[in-house]
Amino acid sequence: MTRSIAIERTAAPKTKPDEKQLGFGKYFTDHMFILDYDEGLGWHDARIVPYQPIQLDPAAKVFHYGQTVFEGLKAYRTNDGRILLFRPRKNIERMNRSNDRMSIPPIDEELFMEALTKLIELDRDWVPSEPGTSLYVRPFVISTEPFLGVSPSRSYRFMIILSPVGAYYEEGIHPVSIHVESHYVRAVAGGVGTAKTAGNYAAGLKAQEGAARRGYTQVLWLDGVHRKYIEEVGSMNVFFRIGDTIVTPALNGSILEGITRDSVLELLRHWNLNVEQRAVSIDEIIEAQRSGALREAFGTGTAAVISPIGELSWQGEAYVIGGGKTGELTKRLYDSLTGIQFGADPDPFGWMYELK
Amino acid sequence: MTRSIAIERTAAPKTKPDEKQLGFGKYFTDHMFILDYDEGLGWHDARIVPYQPIQLDPAAKVFHYGQTVFEGLKAYRTNDGRILLFRPRKNIERMNRSNDRMSIPPIDEELFMEALTKLIELDRDWVPSEPGTSLYVRPFVISTEPFLGVSPSRSYRFMIILSPVGAYYEEGIHPVSIHVESHYVRAVAGGVGTAKTAGNYAAGLKAQEGAARRGYTQVLWLDGVHRKYIEEVGSMNVFFRIGDTIVTPALNGSILEGITRDSVLELLRHWNLNVEQRAVSIDEIIEAQRSGALREAFGTGTAAVISPIGELSWQGEAYVIGGGKTGELTKRLYDSLTGIQFGADPDPFGWMYELK
Structure with a gap:
């Protein structure tokens, strides 16, 4: 089943960083995925937009009471140019277990999977090909309700951002x-x-x-x-x-x-x-x-x-x-x-x- | 010693909420205090600006690794119209103890105190006078560096926001x-x-x-x-x-x-x-x-x-x-x-x- 994910492409693609100097989690790709939650509406407005800052009320709960979860996985480029994700369903399942523990409403697993794949396909040129490099994928949920009561938020934002990363150990695996x-x-x-x-x-x-x-x-x-x-x-x-x-x-x-x-x-x-x-x-x-x-x-x-x-x-x-x-x-x-x-x-x- | 806190007054003061219907932490005043930190520069650019959303990179550390602290105190209006803060130095000291535990650089206590008083003085009309009401003061620090490595942030934002609040128990103290x-x-x-x-x-x-x-x-x-x-x-x-x-x-x-x-x-x-x-x-x-x-x-x-x-x-x-x-x-x-x-x-x- 294909869900409706609106796509707004960037008008100004960034210059990609040197694949030999990527480090970890410092560079981000041209696009990001957003899904919003509001009490009564549920999760809504799935969209891919240009990577950009987000605006939040200073009273947004994430800043005060830390109701948030995240995941981390990687997309790899093969020698023959294909792009592979490592066990993405495991991350999706774990994120919903984390959501449950943190009193955050669960996210539809099929929509999550489609968001992952659509976003990476759109930014596929960002999956690096230097040995040991990969595209780090960071899905995360933040609580956004502007309310200082200590209680589960009534609104959330789920996002996915992508970061091309280098080999974790620049000189290969070492103790x-x-x-x-x-x-x-x-x-x-x-x-x-x-x-x-x-x-x-x-x-x-x-x-x-x-x-x-x-x-x-x-x-x-x-x-x-x-x-x-x-x-x-x-x-x-x-x-x-x-x-x-x-x-x-x-x-x-x-x-x-x-x-x-x-x-x-x-x-x-x-x-x-x-x-x-x-x-x-x-x-x-x-x-x-x-x-x-x-x-x-x-x-x-x-x-x-x-x-x-x-x-x-x-x-x-x-x-x-x-x-x-x-x-x-x-x-x-x-x-x-x-x-x-x-x-x-x-x-x-x-x-x-x-x-x- | 007076430190330099730049003040930008709002051009559009909000309508104040009904003092009998305040609840807790739902309404915010016309202004907020901001102080930024950057590695090498230290805490800088103390300013009071109109209450408004803040912009952050989706990779800002606060969303992912939760490096943040906050405080809570109240300003009270007396029957003869004066405004009193309850033990504000205690909150300032505790916030710096929290900062130390969370690997956040300490904040100058005199500047913190001046920020508190200047901001509340500017928004003094927001301190409610109905019995049992007060102005809740929320200082907080968030980590802002857009970097997915698990390490202390290299940049932070310290803010103070104010919220007029009702009596915690609407019918008075009750078990x-x-x-x-x-x-x-x-x-x-x-x-x-x-x-x-x-x-x-x-x-x-x-x-x-x-x-x-x-x-x-x-x-x-x-x-x-x-x-x-x-x-x-x-x-x-x-x-x-x-x-x-x-x-x-x-x-x-x-x-x-x-x-x-x-x-x-x-x-x-x-x-x-x-x-x-x-x-x-x-x-x-x-x-x-x-x-x-x-x-x-x-x-x-x-x-x-x-x-x-x-x-x-x-x-x-x-x-x-x-x-x-x-x-x-x-x-x-x-x-x-x-x-x-x-x-x-x-x-x-x-x-x-x-x-x-």
Whole structure:
């Protein structure tokens, strides 16, 4: 079923940035998608318009009470010029789960999918082709009612913006150093840690700055109750290879249900490897490191795909994992995932969605 | 020291709303204050301009990562026409503590104070005079950098907007029914519960909706670790009168340091009453209720000042507190605080700041 999405093309296309200098999330394409919600009307006025500033009342709820959700996914250009989206339905489903948690009305999944594809097709020349580059897709919902009462907004705006991005690691995949955070907490069960909502990210900044001051790239978050179970690394899910088993924290009500996490689990099972989703304490990881059983550690997320962890700092001690090098399984996962994503390898899981 | 705040007066003053129908946070005055921040420049361009929509890039960080803080205070009109602010320095100090937690650069306290007073003086005709009405003052900071990286913004906007508001309870102070929340959690130590930041308020909406469906006005939050210690009620601090002692949860790293809370504590001490700031479990409250020792319960906050709690629902049982009526001490606190705030009573604590 085709829904009606009005399209207003830009009269002044921008000059595209140098594909070798894209960085992440700095450049935006010529168009954006907008869908508005008003109580009584529902979601209405789906449209694609030139990328431009938005106007909001200073009392709009998003500025005060943070009722908002977002998603992130990527479109990849294949060697033969096709454009592939990685598991877009997963993002659409997760966004509606986030919407539910944040008391935002759900968005029609078919309209969402059509908006995604129409917008990217219109801006298809913005999908870069340099190795490792892609088009980052950012759907998000903000609450717009100009009212200072603490209650769910009566109006919302759903938007999709597109940003051509470089390889996350300019020199290819390489291990990062991580500070295990013992003071700050990201989220707790019963809170909003499972939702992709703005406040979770603001809440992590202070710890991230502290880690950076100590020379670490990111923090490893521990749970807020026992202060010992591993949750996430930065804004990525995290995996450990201990002996012949790959362990990742279970979906416990406070961590994000990552789509790359899910894809890694599928790949590992496909390879007949032993995978465990369960509570993992920092003590277990340090003990595994000391005994030599900890072979690899890595984060998973849309931006970096797979991010090897070369060092953990915990209680004043630094632990170098796998000689500080990218592990063999970590590399295999990165190569396999990006091979599928860029259309270089077969896609046995049916993950990729090809644009017209 | 007078700082330079440029003033652009509106050419089209609005019609003021009926003072008997104000509600809360729905109407805004003719002007607003703006101060911008850019990395390298610091906070700059302090100005008062006509109240109007603001323009932001769709990639502005506030929409995605929620780096934002706010404050709330009130200006009161006295019977003889003067305008009084309640403890504005406390809000300014707390906003800078929130800024620090959220990795936002601090705001000069003298400039903040001057902005507050200049703006309210300009819109002084908007301070209503009907009994129980006031001018609600909302300072807030949003992160404006159009960049999708998860990192502190390199640009911010600080604004102050003003809203004439009605008496919080249209029929005067009256007890509300509260649902003790056992599933959702507002905040946890190590998180951002002590900061007045948007995400904390969005995080509470789902529980609030559930309470409303069950016929309750608000939720009583329990701690996220033991799930038994009382934190806040809705977005207010909470007090219990047990026997001859008044008990309120201690500032434990996850609740907001309320200015009304602090003022209530000062009043209680001034009256030589026995006050305890400590951990209070829901079990203790239910036990005190059963034994007849629980005499009163109330919330404290800027919007309602004092909000009596007439009923608590916990694990399927309803407990009517103090016969469901506003307690004697609750009423005395409400009368004393509002008496000072509206300039009807002496101000032994030096809380009120009179505008020119």
